[in-house]
Amino acid sequence: MQRGRILFPLFRKETQKKHLYPALSNKFENVGHVVGTLNGIEICNLDAIYIAPSGVQKERIKPEDLFIQDIQGRDLKLPPPSKALKKSQCTPLFMCAYTERNAGAVIHTHSKNAVLVTLLCDKEFKISQQEMIKGIWNPGLGRYNKYKEEIVVPIIENTCWESELEDSLRAAMHKYPNTSAILVRRHGIYVWGSTWEQTKAMCECYDYLMDLAVNMKQLNIPWHAVEWRP
Amino acid sequence: MQRGRILFPLFRKETQKKHLYPALSNKFENVGHVVGTLNGIEICNLDAIYIAPSGVQKERIKPEDLFIQDIQGRDLKLPPPSKALKKSQCTPLFMCAYTERNAGAVIHTHSKNAVLVTLLCDKEFKISQQEMIKGIWNPGLGRYNKYKEEIVVPIIENTCWESELEDSLRAAMHKYPNTSAILVRRHGIYVWGSTWEQTKAMCECYDYLMDLAVNMKQLNIPWHAVEWRP
Amino acid sequence: MQRGRILFPLFRKETQKKHLYPALSNKFENVGHVVGTLNGIEICNLDAIYIAPSGVQKERIKPEDLFIQDIQGRDLKLPPPSKALKKSQCTPLFMCAYTERNAGAVIHTHSKNAVLVTLLCDKEFKISQQEMIKGIWNPGLGRYNKYKEEIVVPIIENTCWESELEDSLRAAMHKYPNTSAILVRRHGIYVWGSTWEQTKAMCECYDYLMDLAVNMKQLNIPWHAVEWRP
Amino acid sequence: MQRGRILFPLFRKETQKKHLYPALSNKFENVGHVVGTLNGIEICNLDAIYIAPSGVQKERIKPEDLFIQDIQGRDLKLPPPSKALKKSQCTPLFMCAYTERNAGAVIHTHSKNAVLVTLLCDKEFKISQQEMIKGIWNPGLGRYNKYKEEIVVPIIENTCWESELEDSLRAAMHKYPNTSAILVRRHGIYVWGSTWEQTKAMCECYDYLMDLAVNMKQLNIPWHAVEWRP
Numbered sequence: 001m002q003r004g005r006i007l008f009p010l011f012r013k014e015t016q017k018k019h020l021y022p023a024l025s026n027k028f029e030n031v032g033h034v035v036g037t038l039n040g041i042e043i044c045n046l047d048a049i050y051i052a053p054s055g056v057q058k059e060r061i062k063p064e065d066l067f068i069q070d071i072q073g074r075d076l077k078l079p080p081p082s083k084a085l086k087k088s089q090c091t092p093l094f095m096c097a098y099t100e101r102n103a104g105a106v107i108h109t110h111s112k113n114a115v116l117v118t119l120l121c122d123k124e125f126k127i128s129q130q131e132m133i134k135g136i137w138n139p140g141l142g143r144y145n146k147y148k149e150e151i152v153v154p155i156i157e158n159t160c161w162e163s164e165l166e167d168s169l170r171a172a173m174h175k176y177p178n179t180s181a182i183l184v185r186r187h188g189i190y191v192w193g194s195t196w197e198q199t200k201a202m203c204e205c206y207d208y209l210m211d212l213a214v215n216m217k218q219l220n221i222p223w224h225a226v227e228w229r230p
Numbered sequence: 231m232q233r234g235r236i237l238f239p240l241f242r243k244e245t246q247k248k249h250l251y252p253a254l255s256n257k258f259e260n261v262g263h264v265v266g267t268l269n270g271i272e273i274c275n276l277d278a279i280y281i282a283p284s285g286v287q288k289e290r291i292k293p294e295d296l297f298i299q300d301i302q303g304r305d306l307k308l309p310p311p312s313k314a315l316k317k318s319q320c321t322p323l324f325m326c327a328y329t330e331r332n333a334g335a336v337i338h339t340h341s342k343n344a345v346l347v348t349l350l351c352d353k354e355f356k357i358s359q360q361e362m363i364k365g366i367w368n369p370g371l372g373r374y375n376k377y378k379e380e381i382v383v384p385i386i387e388n389t390c391w392e393s394e395l396e397d398s399l400r401a402a403m404h405k406y407p408n409t410s411a412i413l414v415r416r417h418g419i420y421v422w423g424s425t426w427e428q429t430k431a432m433c434e435c436y437d438y439l440m441d442l443a444v445n446m447k448q449l450n451i452p453w454h455a456v457e458w459r460p
Numbered sequence: 461m462q463r464g465r466i467l468f469p470l471f472r473k474e475t476q477k478k479h480l481y482p483a484l485s486n487k488f489e490n491v492g493h494v495v496g497t498l499n500g501i502e503i504c505n506l507d508a509i510y511i512a513p514s515g516v517q518k519e520r521i522k523p524e525d526l527f528i529q530d531i532q533g534r535d536l537k538l539p540p541p542s543k544a545l546k547k548s549q550c551t552p553l554f555m556c557a558y559t560e561r562n563a564g565a566v567i568h569t570h571s572k573n574a575v576l577v578t579l580l581c582d583k584e585f586k587i588s589q590q591e592m593i594k595g596i597w598n599p600g601l602g603r604y605n606k607y608k609e610e611i612v613v614p615i616i617e618n619t620c621w622e623s624e625l626e627d628s629l630r631a632a633m634h635k636y637p638n639t640s641a642i643l644v645r646r647h648g649i650y651v652w653g654s655t656w657e658q659t660k661a662m663c664e665c666y667d668y669l670m671d672l673a674v675n676m677k678q679l680n681i682p683w684h685a686v687e688w689r690p
Numbered sequence: 691m692q693r694g695r696i697l698f699p700l701f702r703k704e705t706q707k708k709h710l711y712p713a714l715s716n717k718f719e720n721v722g723h724v725v726g727t728l729n730g731i732e733i734c735n736l737d738a739i740y741i742a743p744s745g746v747q748k749e750r751i752k753p754e755d756l757f758i759q760d761i762q763g764r765d766l767k768l769p770p771p772s773k774a775l776k777k778s779q780c781t782p783l784f785m786c787a788y789t790e791r792n793a794g795a796v797i798h799t800h801s802k803n804a805v806l807v808t809l810l811c812d813k814e815f816k817i818s819q820q821e822m823i824k825g826i827w828n829p830g831l832g833r834y835n836k837y838k839e840e841i842v843v844p845i846i847e848n849t850c851w852e853s854e855l856e857d858s859l860r861a862a863m864h865k866y867p868n869t870s871a872i873l874v875r876r877h878g879i880y881v882w883g884s885t886w887e888q889t890k891a892m893c894e895c896y897d898y899l900m901d902l903a904v905n906m907k908q909l910n911i912p913w914h915a916v917e918w919r920p
Contacts (some may be wrong), residue, residue, distance in 0.1 A: 129416050131345075131388060142428065158819075158837060186437065445576055668802065
């Protein structure tokens with residue numbers, strides 16, 4: 001089991017770091033449930049990727065506990081061996097977004113809204129005509145989605161081990177060039193973007209849309225607007 | 231697409247500023263979902279309007295990033311050109327409330343409760359006999375609403391571009407002189423008032439009433455009291 | 461209309477004050493919605509009652525803005541006349557609990573759960589066999605309620621002006637000697653106790669029970685246990 | 691009635707303490723409702739157990755107010771007699787987990803989700819095929835649960851006095867060697883683990899799963915996956 005993966009970027013300037021840490025710790029309540037030690041945030045730039053150790057609680061990770069590797073997966077720096085820390089098992093999943101999609105950051109959560117949506121849909125979560133759709137980047141078209149466009153988020157089946165998700169995650173990335181996220185049934189969501197700021201903002205938009213969709217279902221409101229009026 | 235608009239007033243005294251900033255950052259959780267970079271708060275006085283740049287995350291805006299313009303829309307001060315920042319596209323919408331309604335502040339949110347209410351109603355959201363109605367100012371009557379009075383919030387249709395909302399927003403302001411807010415279907419709400427404190431308080435009251443209305447719908451309780459008893 | 465009433469006790473020791481303020485500002489999220497400027501907290505001791513001014517936002521009240529009066533309602537200290545502040549209109553309602561029930565503190569909120577419960581019940585909200593009932597003091601019996609006992613919270617009708625509630629509030633206090641709270645339909649709840657700590661704790665317990673009751677209703681679970689099993 | 695039990699470990703190093711306190715006070719919102727003074731957290735090591743006094747609000751407990759006892763229940767240190775504090779009545783329940791299960795920490799909450807689940811189930815709460823199940827330790831198998839495995843949490847009946855729960859709690863611990871938690875109907879949940887970090891993480895995972903289960907019930911989604919598809 002893979003627990004406790006939080007991955008930070010290497011910042012070139014110390015001043016950036018000061019802004020990022022409060023943003024990460026205080027603002028991530030908006031991206032969905034962040035509980036236990038099972039959530040992951042990975043942010044990289046082209047030079048180095050900071051990877052949190054497995055099984056350590058988010059609020060207790062120290063800078064020296066982080067693994068640093070390059071985009072090819074080569075270790076640049078390791079935590080002191082005396083601490084016996086292990087690198088997050090889902091690192092290959094995050095690497096998919098970097099190698100297949102040229103992402104600058106990946107966020108993975110176990111958002112309750114994401115799990116509920118995967119239980120209400122078959123192979124895809126689709127919604128249209130919601131203002132918040134405009135906050136989702138369409139990588140295939142190279143622009144943000146428009147209000148009247150439909151977003152389609154593929155749902156892949158969960159596996160017993162997170163490392164087994166790699167093939168289906170990669171396949172979905174190829175099959176759905178217009179998506180910035182992939183849902184995993186009964187598990188959660190992966191969201192990627194070019195910067196951590198954009199990725200965090202998209203993660204919030206996806207979670208808002210899924211939260212809304214669950215509420216709409218409870219109120220018998222269809223997810224597509226076509227001719228519908230109350 | 232218009233992202234990241236947060237607009238601050240020019241304060242004549244530095245001491246006021248110190249009170250405003252914590253109020254804005256800590257207390258806005260009550261006005262509805264504030265996620266992504268798609269929300270807007272604009273507060274002005276008669277001398278100057280501070281406008282946040284587009285596409286910058288709320289918690290990362292620096293004072294020098296703000297645009298300052300007067301009530302006629304003339305630029306008083308711009309961010310340094312080297313930063314290549316753009317003024318929020320929805321500025322004309324905020325200006326409507328200033329020119330048509332003599333507002334001192336406007337808040338725009340993508341509150342989930344607001345979106346759900348626009349999906350449960352046709353042309354207007356109406357509710358009566360709720361104590362919180364007393365927190366909503368009636369500009370037509372020049373006083374706060376009374377407990378037994380009905381508030382009517384018009385719903386206008388969303389458009390592909392936020393700038394296209396200007397005409398229907400202005401028309402609704404003329405047609406509904408008693409409202410301090412306008413809902414935009416599948417999008418959110420605009421609330422205005424004479425000061426930012428009053429506007430923020432009304433925004434919270436509207437969100438409370440819409441949240442309650444959604445819960446009442448789920449429990450099959452009508453939104454109007456007339457003769458109803460459980 | 462009565463807005464912005466927050467009333468603080470006169471503390472004999474400065475050290476007590478330091479504990480109270482964070483408790484009030486940070487912990488009141490648990491007692492129900494505290495939005496707009498329509499909520500009230502009044503805490504007194506036998507010597508003096510601190511009363512917040514009307515229409516001022518909770519987070520912006522300064523010590524010199526408070527009114528101080530004794531238990532007979534005589535003014536001991538007023539804010540500077542230059543500020544033109546007005547004493548909270550609901551002061552008489554709070555005084556009921558002091559004179560009729562010998563309370564040491566009163567909290568009034570517009571909790572959404574309280575409003576929903578008044579829409580689901582006729583004259584009384586009754587619930588039994590919930591552990592949290594043990595957190596509610598029974599003034600008639602002079603002890604906390606037991607797990608298997610039923611709590612009964614009377615519901616009085618709302619009025620156009622808060623000051624008109626005084627007679628029915630007083631009548632309910634006499635008719636229901638075992639309650640530490642009174643619900644006001646479509647409005648909220650009044651909770652009183654011997655100290656502000658006990659009152660705050662009971663306010664949280666009542667809100668928990670009402671929140672649970674609304675959820676139970678949505679899931680078709682009866683509020684009384686007698687012979688019920690899933 | 692037993693109120694206000696929060697029990698802290700004896701730390702060998704002062705530095706550990708600094709990490710624990712913010713973790714406890716800021717992060718416990720994720721483990722379910724922590725309201726009133728009715729919740730309990732007990733954490734021990736093999737040398738000493740710190741026990742909070744009864745009826746004191748969590749945020750107001752001072753270090754000298756704590757009781758310290760050893761694993762056999764012998765007092766090592768008491769609060770000053772002048773304070774007239776009483777040891778938490780549920781201490782024997784926490785001791786069960788130490789003596790029967792060799793636990794290092796126990797957390798008890800009145801989570802609303804836990805109470806709702808005990809009202810939706812008969813003798814056991816069972817759920818399977820949820821990623822978050824992997825965050826729950828299986829003491830019988832000596833490993834964390836796997837994604838496709840079912841977790842079974844026994845539900846015992848509530849009693850009028852918390853001390854009367856001891857026998858049925860102990861019996862359930864013997865009957866269900868694979869569980870790390872026991873639900874008490876209409877009351878809450880007990881969760882134990884080898885360290886406070888693991889116990890807190892499991893408490894969050896259980897609460898997530900119960901929250902999800904309540905939402906699934908509202909949406910008519912079965913709690914077991916076998917052949918189900920939307």
